[in-house]
Amino acid sequence: MALTPLRLVTIVAEPVLESRLVRDLKALGASGWTLTESRGEGSRGMRASDVPGEGIRLEVVASPETADRIVAHVAEHYFPNYAVIAWVCEVQVVRGEKYV
Amino acid sequence: MALTPLRLVTIVAEPVLESRLVRDLKALGASGWTLTESRGEGSRGMRASDVPGEGIRLEVVASPETADRIVAHVAEHYFPNYAVIAWVCEVQVVRGEKYV
Amino acid sequence: MALTPLRLVTIVAEPVLESRLVRDLKALGASGWTLTESRGEGSRGMRASDVPGEGIRLEVVASPETADRIVAHVAEHYFPNYAVIAWVCEVQVVRGEKYV
Amino acid sequence: MVIQVTILPQADIISAMSTADLLQANLLSPYVLAFGLGVLAKLLRSDLALPKDVYTGLSIYLLFALGLKGGVELSEAPFGEIFLPAVATLALGVVTPVVAYAVLRRLGRLRPVDAAAIAAHYGSVSAVTFIAAQTFVRAVGETPEPYLATLLALLESPGIAVGLGLGLLATRRADHPVGGVMREVFTGRTMLLLVGGLIVGALTGKSGYEPIQPFYEGMFRGALTLFLLEMGLLAAERLSDLKRTGPFLVAFGVMIPVVHGALGAWAGTLAGLSPGGAAVLGAMAASASYIAAPPAVRMTLPEANPTYYLTASLAITFPFNLVAGIPLYYWFARLFAE
Amino acid sequence: MVIQVTILPQADIISAMSTADLLQANLLSPYVLAFGLGVLAKLLRSDLALPKDVYTGLSIYLLFALGLKGGVELSEAPFGEIFLPAVATLALGVVTPVVAYAVLRRLGRLRPVDAAAIAAHYGSVSAVTFIAAQTFVRAVGETPEPYLATLLALLESPGIAVGLGLGLLATRRADHPVGGVMREVFTGRTMLLLVGGLIVGALTGKSGYEPIQPFYEGMFRGALTLFLLEMGLLAAERLSDLKRTGPFLVAFGVMIPVVHGALGAWAGTLAGLSPGGAAVLGAMAASASYIAAPPAVRMTLPEANPTYYLTASLAITFPFNLVAGIPLYYWFARLFAE
Amino acid sequence: MVIQVTILPQADIISAMSTADLLQANLLSPYVLAFGLGVLAKLLRSDLALPKDVYTGLSIYLLFALGLKGGVELSEAPFGEIFLPAVATLALGVVTPVVAYAVLRRLGRLRPVDAAAIAAHYGSVSAVTFIAAQTFVRAVGETPEPYLATLLALLESPGIAVGLGLGLLATRRADHPVGGVMREVFTGRTMLLLVGGLIVGALTGKSGYEPIQPFYEGMFRGALTLFLLEMGLLAAERLSDLKRTGPFLVAFGVMIPVVHGALGAWAGTLAGLSPGGAAVLGAMAASASYIAAPPAVRMTLPEANPTYYLTASLAITFPFNLVAGIPLYYWFARLFAE
Ligand SMILES: Nc1ncnc2c1ncn2[C@@H]1O[C@H](COP(=O)(O)O)[C@@H](O)[C@H]1O
Ligand SMILES: Nc1ncnc2c1ncn2[C@@H]1O[C@H](COP(=O)(O)O)[C@@H](O)[C@H]1O
Ligand SMILES: Nc1ncnc2c1ncn2[C@@H]1O[C@H](COP(=O)(O)O)[C@@H](O)[C@H]1O
Ligand code: NA
Ligand code: NA
Numbered sequence A, B, C: 001m002a003l004t005p006l007r008l009v010t011i012v013a014e015p016v017l018e019s020r021l022v023r024d025l026k027a028l029g030a031s032g033w034t035l036t037e038s039r040g041e042g043s044r045g046m047r048a049s050d051v052p053g054e055g056i057r058l059e060v061v062a063s064p065e066t067a068d069r070i071v072a073h074v075a076e077h078y079f080p081n082y083a084v085i086a087w088v089c090e091v092q093v094v095r096g097e098k099y100v
Numbered sequence D, E, F: 001m002v003i004q005v006t007i008l009p010q011a012d013i014i015s016a017m018s019t020a021d022l023l024q025a026n027l028l029s030p031y032v033l034a035f036g037l038g039v040l041a042k043l044l045r046s047d048l049a050l051p052k053d054v055y056t057g058l059s060i061y062l063l064f065a066l067g068l069k070g071g072v073e074l075s076e077a078p079f080g081e082i083f084l085p086a087v088a089t090l091a092l093g094v095v096t097p098v099v100a101y102a103v104l105r106r107l108g109r110l111r112p113v114d115a116a117a118i119a120a121h122y123g124s125v126s127a128v129t130f131i132a133a134q135t136f137v138r139a140v141g142e143t144p145e146p147y148l149a150t151l152l153a154l155l156e157s158p159g160i161a162v163g164l165g166l167g168l169l170a171t172r173r174a175d176h177p178v179g180g181v182m183r184e185v186f187t188g189r190t191m192l193l194l195v196g197g198l199i200v201g202a203l204t205g206k207s208g209y210e211p212i213q214p215f216y217e218g219m220f221r222g223a224l225t226l227f228l229l230e231m232g233l234l235a236a237e238r239l240s241d242l243k244r245t246g247p248f249l250v251a252f253g254v255m256i257p258v259v260h261g262a263l264g265a266w267a268g269t270l271a272g273l274s275p276g277g278a279a280v281l282g283a284m285a286a287s288a289s290y291i292a293a294p295p296a297v298r299m300t301l302p303e304a305n306p307t308y309y310l311t312a313s314l315a316i317t318f319p320f321n322l323v324a325g326i327p328l329y330y331w332f333a334r335l336f337a338e
């Protein structure tokens, strides 16, 4: 089974950012995204929702370059003012050509 | 703390495949599975559900051999016709003997 | 983009343990946590809930030392009697200083 | 449309007028308006959406309520009466998918597997269309037969089986086991709640039903309105796919219901149904499944493009039936009854 | 069973007959039938399931409605009346877990911690069984005391505390703090909605309740039917575990409710309850908790096997009480009343 | 408070007495009690919580029901009547956020962006406060104007727009496009259900509404009670943030509603509303949005601290209005009417 080494970017953010983040991800070259609903606590604890602690958890499989772009974009545009955390992980992707 | 190096296989797929995938995973030697509900977008965009964009996200901790078998099976049986993405990641598992 | 290498600990457990696990995580030095609801099957299959198969999936980004402490704590206190699985993965975290 | 003009020219003028009236009454019903609001909301790119669990909960409620009420009524109806209508229903379950398949292959030149997949949907039935039709004929003063919900249960599976069979023949996998998938259709949510509700209703009878009636009957139409709001959102979500599916499928999604609806109303009339009952059977035949059929088709005919069958049944045929089809089938039924 | 024959032989024949009638009436109620449909659906491996959030929402609604109505009735009842029944209820909360523990240890030879865990469940109470019992006795023409919901609230915690205490003694951790877990039981969903509802109902009274009555009372039985459908699914899901738990636990799950039910009906009669009220108290004593007890036991006695206590309370005792137990306890109560 | 004493000294004594009565009646209503139960549950650290999907489903139901009923009533009202009250409402939507901003800057010395963010919330409106006010004035025997739900829809957006505009001016980003965010407010759940419901109700009229009335009207108050229980939980969750927000914001959250409420009741009276209608308009003006405003503000003014605006509107002003504000605004309205 030929696997392609790619990057998995995971972003946990406030729900209010969903549509904006998805738009950004596509613009930055992501071929897709997967979202699960989450809740949690962090250091900032500020979040604008009537239901406290809710969040969205976005996963994007992408090439190292796209992953870098996404991470840099999130760090610049969302970290200063929003409750966001993001991490990157090396993964081996099935039929990975599709997602580059 | 002794950790066992194993593989984590993540499969995001159409909900209609849930029972079939779970059956396959067990048959291929997985000792268990964890499912979270997801939504998302990809390149194919075809999906048979009255609610668009819904998906399931399956995680399986397994030995490298089992992980390979799972990945090969998914690639052969589901990739051609279904909206599926799968990736593999190296993880260190607590009391990992259990899951080999 | 400067990324910090940290550890991502993922714990899948019975829902009844939620508040206790969150308390423990904070006490062990985690700066935050993210929870998604899950379902699944494992080898033990014992779980105390009127709804079978339900679980919680906790993720914690932490320094290697904190991650070790968390993993050791979970192995000691929850593995013997509860349906729990935990794994650790190396990740690169955006603005990772925050989570050490 | 061809049918109505050629078959019964003399009753033309009166019925045409009253059809317009019926259409207007239908358009201003809260059900159609709620559906329209859902469509509008999606077109305005609103974030409005019923949570998935609430949507599922509502559909469970509607199906179970439908079955329960049907069962209670069944327990009071002479059982022999249902025989001919049941035969007519089963016949529709076999004929309509074959008609749909032929049209899709001959006129639409679709791939066999896509034609079969769509045929499976149009051979089955949409429970919400059934409910809307029943509500409509009751609103215009008819009293449809009490056992119609039973016919609904009968019509769900045969069409799916025929469609899947055509697809497997076409893909030369006639040996593929359809049994597993058909078992899933039979034990699926829709069938279980409907048939289960029928049985529970028949066993518990009027006196057992009474204390739960405010919940299952009093709330029914209001809950239906909310459900149709969400259906409007879901249908509109698929509208953007119309570009990909092309004009033929749009025409198909409007014309085939008229053909099937006429067929259903005619078969119902022959089987002895009242105009109200025949109109509802027509609406059933005209409707396309979008809950039970899609997963069965997806599992058995994965090569078929889901965009085709989902868009046709959910974004074209469902709204057409809700808005114009149901009054039309009622008009057919009245003509046939004369 | 032993009890009924030996204690009151003379009223035997008449009551036996009417018990059969009661049983049949109960079996054909929509509640029992809906539960049966749920069991059937799971046995057919249907994908039918109430979404988790809807299930939780329904249980919140049922408990709060129960409390509210109880509170309104309480606000009109002379408060002194409740004293003796309350004492009887608390006594049942202490005696029943001890009886269960002794039986499980002596006859069943279970590990102390497993026996204690199960005892905690049988010492507490199932709200749905309470509701079903109240619905049943009302259907047969009784007017149970207005303050029964208050007794329900009183019976929930003591049994859990006794069970946990026995378990900690057995595992030689008598020093383990049970306080935290008992606080969670007291502030748990069940207690809060029930006691909170009682207080809200008592404070707002008849006039405040009136505008919300259609929601909390008119919908109550219909919603209960839907809830029992899901309970049937959940109970049947555990049926496969019966193999693992063995025949003793099945026998226990059927016999101990009869013993506790007789005890409860007898204690209720002594405390001055009407036959309807005593029957409901019997059903409470006979029932086993499956919402409040499991997490408390899981936290405090993790060595106990959850399969035992969940299967016994959910898959054996709950259906037994729903189908046969409740009419039986009513029959007991009428005997004791004579 | 200053206002009431200085403007109308002579009616003082009678009204003061009846205000106490009103307050007591309000405190014992099931709505306020359910809210209190929610607060209590959270203070006891209970795990009670309405599942998120049920909470969303309930809020969709309440808003749509509100719109529907308003629309049906609108269809029967002479349209000209609404003109002056509509103008008064729009004026309140512009004036109240400016007043709030000035108070927050001058007296509270908050950062401009925080002041603007809070002003956007207090310029908009809380639908649940509106519902509670309408329920209250009906309970005391008033018949508020049928078109008040239309005013509710009118009052939602202007205040948000003014607040965002002040914030962008303050952060010197006057060029920032507010259009996108305001479009999201206009097409947001709240507006769509409210305005959509109004249109559906107006089009379908009394006869179309009748069959769905048991669902949308019969269940309304009961469902509201459950919703307020959850609101109590959410408000109490924010109570711990009061330490961080400081005493000024607490004072602001209690005083500004009184000012805005008097303004609203006065403007309503001037525009020709009945005392009941003017009281409801006062409650609208006094209320602060916590559903539509927060995401709009979060997107446009991310530098503002969400803890401030959410705590003020949800944990201070909402409970204040529910418990004491509404009776007070009614008292104002009656004074102004004389
Ligand atoms: N150390 C952490 N590990 C895992 N998730 C975290 C961590 N810190 C924060 N989060 C998630 O990120 C969200 C925002 O965190 P913050 O911006 O630190 O308030 C939280 O709600 C959590 O879901
Ligand atoms: N690049 C990606 N990153 C993360 N998830 C993806 C990606 N591409 C596809 N997915 C997920 O896989 C599902 C199917 O994708 P596809 O088969 O490409 O239509 C989508 O609904 C997403 O949930
Ligand atoms: N091999 C595995 N891969 C992924 N998740 C697992 C695995 N084994 C167990 N789990 C998860 O851990 C939970 C408890 O497992 P267990 O303690 O083995 O019964 C299950 O419900 C699954 O969600
Ligand atoms: Na059909
Ligand atoms: Na008990």
Ligand code: NA
Pocket (backbone or CB within 6 Å): F096, F121, F122, F123, F124, F125, F126, F260, F284, F285, F286, F287, F288, F289
């Ligand atoms: Na306001």
